[in-house]
Amino acid sequence: QSALTQPASVSGSPGQSITISCTGTSSDVGGYNYVSWYQQHPGKAPKLMIYDVSNRPSGVSNRFSGSKSGNTASLTISGLQAEDEADYYCSSYTSSSTFVFGTGTKVTVL
Amino acid sequence: EVQLVESGGGLVQPGGSLRLSCAASGFTVSSNYMSWVRQAPGKGLEWVSVIYSGGSTYYADSVKGRFTISRDNSKNTLYLQMNSLRAEDTAVYYCARADGSSGYDYWGQGTLVTVSS
Numbered sequence: 388q389s390a391l392t393q394p395a396s397v398s399g400s401p402g403q404s405i406t407i408s409c410t411g412t413s414s415d416v417g418g419y420n421y422v423s424w425y426q427q428h429p430g431k432a433p434k435l436m437i438y439d440v441s442n443r444p445s446g447v448s449n450r451f452s453g454s455k456s457g458n459t460a461s462l463t464i465s466g467l468q469a470e471d472e473a474d475y476y477c478s479s480y481t482s483s484s485t486f487v488f489g490t491g492t493k494v495t496v497l
Numbered sequence: 498e499v500q501l502v503e504s505g506g507g508l509v510q511p512g513g514s515l516r517l518s519c520a521a522s523g524f525t526v527s528s529n530y531m532s533w534v535r536q537a538p539g540k541g542l543e544w545v546s547v548i549y550s551g552g553s554t555y556y557a558d559s560v561k562g563r564f565t566i567s568r569d570n571s572k573n574t575l576y577l578q579m580n581s582l583r584a585e586d587t588a589v590y591y592c593a594r595a596d597g598s599s600g601y602d603y604w605g606q607g608t609l610v611t612v613s614s
Contacts, residue, residue, distance in 0.1 A: 388559075
């Protein structure tokens with residue numbers, strides 16, 4: 388049950404697009420279309436941004452999009468805004484019927 | 498309106514036990530799969546345990562054999578019984594709901610568990 392691998396930090400200027408990667412194995416990310424992404428601001432509970440690889444919950448901005456290729460999933464934030472500055476985590480279902488989170492990525496808006 | 502309210506956190510000595518509760522409203526806990534997720538101070542999210550709608554339970558290797566997840570359908574409440582607690586179990590514990598997809602769409606506010614002598 389090793390954590391999924393994410394870059395520690397990603398930054399971009401307002402209006403730019405950034406992409407966060409999430410690398411696992413064929414036993415988790417690569418084996419199922421059950422990847423989700425969460426946004427967490429300091430001191431707050433996580434918020435679901437993407438589920439089942441590429442689906443957005445109601446109320447989440449369409450600036451957030453998800454995709455997957457092989458064992459790597461990605462979250463793209465387009466039109467970066469100041470309020471997007473937060474920590475982001477991916478998560479995947481696994482072949483053991485459990486779940487695993489990513490190591491987390493701090494997004495900084497320059 | 499869906500709400501999840503955790504309780505039961507606090508300070509406990511190493512080797513001690515604690516039971517966390519997560520009172521749900523606006524939905525039925527037995528109709529969804531429910532999980533506990535924790536976050537150590539200044540660290541990332543760590544998945545802890547899940548109970549599926551059918552009652553099957555699974556755990557992270559780090560807590561297997563020490564923690565037990567359960568639910569009381571009559572009280573619409575999720576529980577996490579934590580035994581043989583260690584310093585590394587110190588964290589904010591969140592309960593979370595998944596509504597048929599892979600994503601946890603509702604989270605509680607979290608309850609802090611501190612394991613220290």
